[in-house]
Amino acid sequence: MFTEYFKYKGISFPQIIYSEQVLQMVENNFQVRDDDIFNVTYQKSGTVWMLEILSLIRSNGDPTWCQTVPNWDRAPWFETVLGYRIALTNKSPRIISSHLPAHLFAKSFFKSKAKIIYTVRNPKDVLVSLYHFASMFRPYKDPGTLDQFLDVFLKGDVPFGSWFDHVKGWMNLKDKENFFFITYEELQEDLRGSIVRICQFLGKDLDDAAIDSVVANASFGAMKSNKMSNFSLSPRFLMNQKKSPFLRKGDQEQGISGDWKNHLTTAQSECFDLVYQERKRELNLTFPWDKE
Numbered sequence: 001m002f003t004e005y006f007k008y009k010g011i012s013f014p015q016i017i018y019s020e021q022v023l024q025m026v027e028n029n030f031q032v033r034d035d036d037i038f039n040v041t042y043q044k045s046g047t048v049w050m051l052e053i054l055s056l057i058r059s060n061g062d063p064t065w066c067q068t069v070p071n072w073d074r075a076p077w078f079e080t081v082l083g084y085r086i087a088l089t090n091k092s093p094r095i096i097s098s099h100l101p102a103h104l105f106a107k108s109f110f111k112s113k114a115k116i117i118y119t120v121r122n123p124k125d126v127l128v129s130l131y132h133f134a135s136m137f138r139p140y141k142d143p144g145t146l147d148q149f150l151d152v153f154l155k156g157d158v159p160f161g162s163w164f165d166h167v168k169g170w171m172n173l174k175d176k177e178n179f180f181f182i183t184y185e186e187l188q189e190d191l192r193g194s195i196v197r198i199c200q201f202l203g204k205d206l207d208d209a210a211i212d213s214v215v216a217n218a219s220f221g222a223m224k225s226n227k228m229s230n231f232s233l234s235p236r237f238l239m240n241q242k243k244s245p246f247l248r249k250g251d252q253e254q255g256i257s258g259d260w261k262n263h264l265t266t267a268q269s270e271c272f273d274l275v276y277q278e279r280k281r282e283l284n285l286t287f288p289w290d291k292e
């Protein structure tokens, strides 16, 4: 029962943390405010990292908020039953996280001046990260073997649907001035420069010391040791981090790009590439990992 999924408009959602009623309210009733900032991703693409960066920028580099309030209260996932209520009561300017595909997103956003930051990650790394996450996040189905999971991932038969559909749906907005697109790999490559670009997009003028503090407090090591950011306060019935920690792989400074190479066989990688090359034509975009 706990790991059953239900479908909403063709997309799978796990029971308990999501409900059809809340998904309908998000889409049709949620009142987006012009100063809202949305942190949108396909799952396992750097959501909590961007959440931390946005929290720190909102606080002008002061880490107190990040060190005293859990990330799910600072920037709730508004499509979850709990997150919806938190989002309604949070004070402006709100930061709101979401994994929803564009066609299920709050309709009022599209008539607002609110901003979206959309973070994309190499889908092979997303696959590997999600595979580990599915083994420790109790509302998700057991992923089985990596071979089995590769198959369901490529078919999009996972919560939030296909990575390809998600990216395609959101990247339709890429020329809008209230939409900012960045990759996990760019954050890894140049965190400081990425934060400066994000500040420019948000119209936030942080001095050098404040930017340095955002960089330091959003590092992999700082987040891994911050109980407000590492989900160690999450109820045990939801997550078993002994199986796989939420901040799974990285060192003091950085997380990991290209971990898929440690997990996928050549045959699995080639199988992924076949679907990727075919579906990428619809996207008409080049990502950092395409140049490898």
Ligand SMILES: Nc1ncnc2c1ncn2[C@@H]1O[C@H](COP(=O)(O)OS(=O)(=O)O)[C@@H](OP(=O)(O)O)[C@H]1O
Binding pocket: 041, 042, 043, 044, 045, 046, 047, 048, 049, 125, 128, 129, 130, 132, 133, 218, 219, 220, 221, 223, 246, 247, 248, 249, 250, 254, 255, 256, 259
């Ligand atoms: N600060 C920082 N630096 C680099 N990488 C980071 C950071 N914070 C989180 N992560 C990594 O992001 C992965 C989790 O993705 P999400 O936050 O999108 O997960 S979720 O969808 O919200 O459950 C997960 O990736 P993997 O380690 O590859 O599994 C996290 O380790």
